[in-house]
Amino acid sequence: MSRATGRLTVLHLSDVHATRDGRLYDAVDGIERLRTVGAYVCQAGITPEAIVVTGDLVERGHADAYEAVGEALDELEHRTGVPVLTTIGNHDDPLAARRLRGHGRSHHRAVIVDDLRFLLLDSSSGELGAAQLTWLRDELQHPHGAGSVIALHHPPLGSPLPSLAKAGLRDADALLDALEGSDARAVLAGHFHHPLSATLRGIPVSVGPSLAYHQVMDAGPDRVSGHDWAMFSLVHLLPGGVSATSVNLHSPSPLFSSPITR
Numbered sequence: 001m002s003r004a005t006g007r008l009t010v011l012h013l014s015d016v017h018a019t020r021d022g023r024l025y026d027a028v029d030g031i032e033r034l035r036t037v038g039a040y041v042c043q044a045g046i047t048p049e050a051i052v053v054t055g056d057l058v059e060r061g062h063a064d065a066y067e068a069v070g071e072a073l074d075e076l077e078h079r080t081g082v083p084v085l086t087t088i089g090n091h092d093d094p095l096a097a098r099r100l101r102g103h104g105r106s107h108h109r110a111v112i113v114d115d116l117r118f119l120l121l122d123s124s125s126g127e128l129g130a131a132q133l134t135w136l137r138d139e140l141q142h143p144h145g146a147g148s149v150i151a152l153h154h155p156p157l158g159s160p161l162p163s164l165a166k167a168g169l170r171d172a173d174a175l176l177d178a179l180e181g182s183d184a185r186a187v188l189a190g191h192f193h194h195p196l197s198a199t200l201r202g203i204p205v206s207v208g209p210s211l212a213y214h215q216v217m218d219a220g221p222d223r224v225s226g227h228d229w230a231m232f233s234l235v236h237l238l239p240g241g242v243s244a245t246s247v248n249l250h251s252p253s254p255l256f257s258s259p260i261t262r
């Protein structure tokens, strides 16, 4: 970071799809990947203001995995020294996810981290609904410090993948109506398992890649194809805008590694 330069960093994880036991598709251990993110971030010297995880914390039917997810998120928080904030997605179990820190009373909430306000929304049903949108509009009536980051699972737009073209948030227009003219600096979402960036009504939208598997663009018109490629996103809130960088958790062998000549 940092505050001296007006650049604020948010580490954006999404779609962990943790399982109770064994590996998803015999390959993916979401809990292990959360731990690997902690190691990566520390080794790379990344010092975010906060970490946001935008849903699908567990694979559908694996509600028993929340305990291990909670422990791994606590470990990540301890290791990085910054808050880890979570939202839930369509694979999550809203009842079982209540055991996660911050989710006891409601899955949508506001969290203040220094100058930033995080507005964490629940789109586990595929939409926000009237009550949550009313809450959001009420929150946004009062601007906060360096502004607000909106985090939810479903992006407020479709994917360029034909099979996911209609998989965005069902009440996206109502969300954008609420955000337009507010102090929203960025919308962070997941769900598509591929990175995507957009600007909607002047608001930057960053869809983060998945920590579990990557959905490729050449799957065919009526298919999705998940590949074992774990990524996360580094979001920088800049004085005049937002940047988002997709980061591979595991790298192939380097072709070269040499000092920069300026």
Ligand SMILES: [Fe+2]
Residues within 6 Å of the ligand: 015, 017, 056, 089, 091, 191, 193, 210
């Ligand atoms: Fe997912």
